[in-house]
Amino acid sequence: xxxxxxxxxxxxxxxxxxxxxxxxxxxxxxxxxxxxxxxxxxxxxxxxxxxxxxxxxxxxxxxxxxxxxxxxxxxxxxxxxxxxxxxxxxxxxxxxxxxxxxxxxxxxxxxxxxxxxxx
Amino acid sequence: xxxxxxxxxxxxxxxxxxxxxxxxxxxxxxxxxxxxxxxxxxxxxxxxxxxxxxxxxxxxxxxxxxxxxxxxxxxxxxxxxxxxxxxxxxxxxxxxxxxxxxxxxxxxxxxxxxxxxxx
Numbered sequence: 001x002x003x004x005x006x007x008x009x010x011x012x013x014x015x016x017x018x019x020x021x022x023x024x025x026x027x028x029x030x031x032x033x034x035x036x037x038x039x040x041x042x043x044x045x046x047x048x049x050x051x052x053x054x055x056x057x058x059x060x061x062x063x064x065x066x067x068x069x070x071x072x073x074x075x076x077x078x079x080x081x082x083x084x085x086x087x088x089x090x091x092x093x094x095x096x097x098x099x100x101x102x103x104x105x106x107x108x109x110x111x112x113x114x115x116x117x118x119x
Numbered sequence: 120x121x122x123x124x125x126x127x128x129x130x131x132x133x134x135x136x137x138x139x140x141x142x143x144x145x146x147x148x149x150x151x152x153x154x155x156x157x158x159x160x161x162x163x164x165x166x167x168x169x170x171x172x173x174x175x176x177x178x179x180x181x182x183x184x185x186x187x188x189x190x191x192x193x194x195x196x197x198x199x200x201x202x203x204x205x206x207x208x209x210x211x212x213x214x215x216x217x218x219x220x221x222x223x224x225x226x227x228x229x230x231x232x233x234x235x236x237x238x
Contacts (some may be wrong), residue, residue, distance in 0.1 A: 019164075020171035020220070023186070029164040036164070039232075040155035045138075045148040052139035052234055067142070101139070107235035113158075114233070115171055116226035 020115045035109050038085030043068055046080045051099045052106075058091070058098035071094050139234045154228050157204030162187055170207050170218045171225075177210070177217035224227045 019025070024032070027104050039045060046068050051059055061079065065072040079099060082088045086105040137143070143151070158164060165187050170178055180198065184191040198218060201207045205224045209216050 019168045020174065020222075022168075023172050024165055024168040026165070029161045029168070033159055033161040033164045036155050036159035040152055040159040041229065042145065042152040045152045045155070046143055048146070049138045049141075049143040049148065053142050055139070074125045075229035101234060103139075103234040107233055110229040110235075114226055114229035115220060115222040116229075 004007065008025065018112050027080045032112060035085045035105075038081045038087060041078065043070060043074075044082055047075065047078055048082065048087065048106075052103070055101050055103075058100045060093075060096040060098050062096055064099070124197050137231050151228065151231060154204045154206065154224075157200045157206060160197065162189060162193075163201055166194065166197055166200065167206065167225075171220045171222070174222075177219045179212075179215040179217050181215055183218070 009031055016026075019032075036047075039048065047064055049066055052098055061072050061075055064079075065075045068075065076097075079088065079090065079097075083090055083099075086098050087109075090099050090100055132173075137147075138151075146219065158225065160168065166183055169183055169186055180191050180194050183198070184194045187194065195216075198216075202209055202218075206221055207218050208221055209218050
């Protein structure tokens with residue numbers, strides 16, 4: 001079971017940037033920083049992009065590894081961090097793990113940060 | 120002079136998530152990861168929030184340090200990383216440095232990542 005991160009209030013996050021509206025408290029800042037840290041790696045950014053671009057079908061570790069040019073073991077390590085941060089989800093099919101986006105989680109993070117939210 | 124990061128195409132970023140539209144290439148992924156890394160720390164997230172919440176007036180290191188409970192030297196170290204990532208800008212007034220948001224840069228980053236861009 002992936003380690004849970006502190007919850008983000010996705011309801012509050014659905015409209016204009018809480019970050020710019022008032023200073024964030026320590027707990028919220030920690031939750032945001034942990035998610036950003038999970039994303040803040042060039043291989044993980046590419047993995048996110050591959051997974052989000054193949055949202056409907058899911059994509060297996062066996063396809064992700066050659067696409068980013070690292071071993072399946074390294075890809076699995078990166079995917080674990082993205083999964084623990086709630087940014088993707090994984091399901092096992094036969095001998096393969098397939099990954100899908102969790103767009104509501106990534107959108108909430110972006111909307112907390114985005115100072116130009118258009119709503 | 121802060122070290123320049125690879126440029127983000129903010130024009131392309133102004134509409135629906137390039138990250139989810141097609142897999143990002145290595146250079147774009149690196150540019151995004153470097154900006155995320157600059158943000159991915161609880162103290163830096165709180166500093167960003169304080170700076171973005173005081174957008175019009177700017178805020179000095181002398182006010183930021185007590186607000187986040189660390190020394191001015193530590194705050195300066197964190198601010199340097201945010202400045203180098205293009206997420207804030209600093210100007211000197213007398214003996215103090217004042218910091219202001221660079222919302223176009225943060226908005227571009229969010230819009231590249233956000234899978235729920237409403238445009």
